[in-house]
Amino acid sequence: MSSYRFIRAQSDLSDYLESIRDAKRIDFDTEFITDSRYRTILCLVQAVTEYGPILIDPLAVGDMTPFWNRLCDPQTLVTAHSARSEMEFCYKAIHRLPENLFDIQLAAGFVGIDYPSSLKKLLNDTLHINLPKAETRTDWQARPLSILQIEYALNDVLYLTRVTDKLQTRLEKMGRYAWFKEETRDYLARMVNSFTGSKWQRIPGISKLDRRGLAIARELWHWREEKARQDRRNSFQILRNDVIIELAKLKTTDPNRLGELRSIHRRSDSAMYLEELPRIVELGLTLPESELPDFPPGLSYPNYPIASSWLLSILHSEAKKASMAPSVLASLQDAREMIAYSAGTLPENVTPRLLTGWRRELLGSLPEEILAGKRSVSFDLEHPESPLRLN
Numbered sequence: 001m002s003s004y005r006f007i008r009a010q011s012d013l014s015d016y017l018e019s020i021r022d023a024k025r026i027d028f029d030t031e032f033i034t035d036s037r038y039r040t041i042l043c044l045v046q047a048v049t050e051y052g053p054i055l056i057d058p059l060a061v062g063d064m065t066p067f068w069n070r071l072c073d074p075q076t077l078v079t080a081h082s083a084r085s086e087m088e089f090c091y092k093a094i095h096r097l098p099e100n101l102f103d104i105q106l107a108a109g110f111v112g113i114d115y116p117s118s119l120k121k122l123l124n125d126t127l128h129i130n131l132p133k134a135e136t137r138t139d140w141q142a143r144p145l146s147i148l149q150i151e152y153a154l155n156d157v158l159y160l161t162r163v164t165d166k167l168q169t170r171l172e173k174m175g176r177y178a179w180f181k182e183e184t185r186d187y188l189a190r191m192v193n194s195f196t197g198s199k200w201q202r203i204p205g206i207s208k209l210d211r212r213g214l215a216i217a218r219e220l221w222h223w224r225e226e227k228a229r230q231d232r233r234n235s236f237q238i239l240r241n242d243v244i245i246e247l248a249k250l251k252t253t254d255p256n257r258l259g260e261l262r263s264i265h266r267r268s269d270s271a272m273y274l275e276e277l278p279r280i281v282e283l284g285l286t287l288p289e290s291e292l293p294d295f296p297p298g299l300s301y302p303n304y305p306i307a308s309s310w311l312l313s314i315l316h317s318e319a320k321k322a323s324m325a326p327s328v329l330a331s332l333q334d335a336r337e338m339i340a341y342s343a344g345t346l347p348e349n350v351t352p353r354l355l356t357g358w359r360r361e362l363l364g365s366l367p368e369e370i371l372a373g374k375r376s377v378s379f380d381l382e383h384p385e386s387p388l389r390l391n
Contacts, residue, residue, distance in 0.1 A: 002154060004053040008060040016054060017070050023049040025077040026070070027160035030086050031140040031153055034234070042089055043140035046153045048161065053154055059141070065093055074099040079164045081105050081119045081156070084191060091195050097188050104160065106187060107167040109325030110176045116327075123159055126166045131155055174323070179358035183328070186357075201296040205245040207303065211292040213248040216284030218293055220244045223280045251285060253278035298333060301345045308335040313388065314370060314377060315354075315363075320386035322362060329362070330354060342371040366390075 007013050020026075028047035034040045045056040045067065058064050068090045071078050078098040080086055082105045087097050108122055109115030123129040138149055145153075171177040194202075200221035209217060221244060228235035243263045250257065255274045258264055264273050294300070312335040316326035334353050340346035341355070353359060354367050369375045376391045 002053055002158060004055055004154060007054060007056040010061055010063060013056060013061050013066060017066055020049045020051050020070075023051060023076065025049065025079065025161070027079045027157045027164070028071070028086065029080060029153070029156040030089065032085065033139070033141055039232075040085070041141060044145070044153055046157045048157045053158060055150065055153060059143070064089075068093045071098050072096045076100060077102060079104060079160045081122070081160070082116060087188070087191050088195055091192065097192065101184060101188065102164055102168075103184065103187070104163050104167060106184065106328070107164075107171060107180055109328035110180045110183070111167060111170040111174060112323035113325060115325035119156060122163060126163050127159060129159060131159075179361070182358050198296075203241045203244060205242065206296070207299045208245065209248050211294070212251065212284065214293045214295070215287045216251065216281055217244050217248040219280050219283045220247060223276070247277065247281060248284070251281070253282050253285065297347070297350065300347060301340045302343075304336055304339040304343070307339045308332055311335040311339060311367070311370065314390070315367070317386040317388035318363070318366070318390070324362070329359065338367050338371070342368070
């Protein structure tokens with residue numbers, strides 16, 4: 001196992017950050033737990049700079065703000081794998097994100113490696129290293145950490161510099177580094193929106209509700225989150241998303257009717273729910289019409305499920321031919337926006353992502369030509385990875 005420094009005190013963290021003041025890059029990762037808890041607990045930070053590897057114990061240090069501020073130095077290259085959770089810790093601490101982030105999972109998608117790919121797969125594909133992952137389900141809050149836990153944590157960062165260098169070289173060779181940087185900016189902007197936006201609007205099935213149903217779902221979501229915070233429990237243990245949608249569709253405050261729901265009457269604490277839920281549903285039912293929530297932007301136009309899936313299949317086939325991870329090029333939502341744009345139902349203030357930035361550069365006018373019937377599609381089963389051929 002590599003030698004490393006272990007930070008367990010605030011003063012030691014300050015000293016360490018001073019010692020890497022001139023570092024040009026920081027490769028880092030985190031370990032955390034979320035099981036049966038309302039809030040995710042950051043348990044360990046592991047990092048590597050030109051000055052060597054480091055482990056930081058947030059449970060002992062307490063205030064991690066200086067570390068997050070150091071990551072946001074615009075002169076420092078910050079590398080990580082699938083960095084959403086790490087970015088959420090950073091944003092919640094200082095309301096900023098690193099300006100110079102290199103997420104190797106996203107970068108790999110631009111050079112034709114499947115997205116999303118695990119760190120184990122990326123190390124295997126780029127460096128031919130088979131990384132053991134035996135401690136994935138370990139209890140990172142327990143102290144002291146075992147030798148195996150420490151080795152696992154360090155392995156998550158020790159190879160990031162080499163992977164990053166490999167991917168940077170491939171991005172530049174393929175002329176896609178600027179595309180990757182553009183997507184990273186959008187990636188970070190979407191993260192901030194998800195950290196700060198109306199999370200109740202992202203409940204699966206929300207598109208099936210009318211505006212009154214949206215009001216009920218919103219009230220139930222806020223009640224659930226507050227109760228989860230008070231009880232320090234996972235919010236889904238309080239009320240599942242599918243139950244919120246079901247209650248919003250029923251639009252009833254009748255305890256007998258609510259008690260007929262399997263997800264309610266099977267609970268040991270069902271009496272509390274039959275007392276609380278009618279009151280919460282009532283808040284949504286009595287809200288004045290003028291104050292009902294509007295549909296989220298992505299739900300304010302028709303869904304076009306069959307057409308969207310058809311277009312997405314063609315785009316994903318084209319991505320394979322271009323050595324691009326299909327899910328980086330286009331999502332089902334992207335295809336849906338494009339169909340709505342072609343049908344004239346997309347809101348005027350929304351521009352399909354497929355018609356902007358690097359996606360426009362890669363695809364050109366292909367999406368419009370397909371939807372206008374100017375290109376036909378045939379099958380080439382000799383190439384099963386990308387069997388759709390545009391004529």
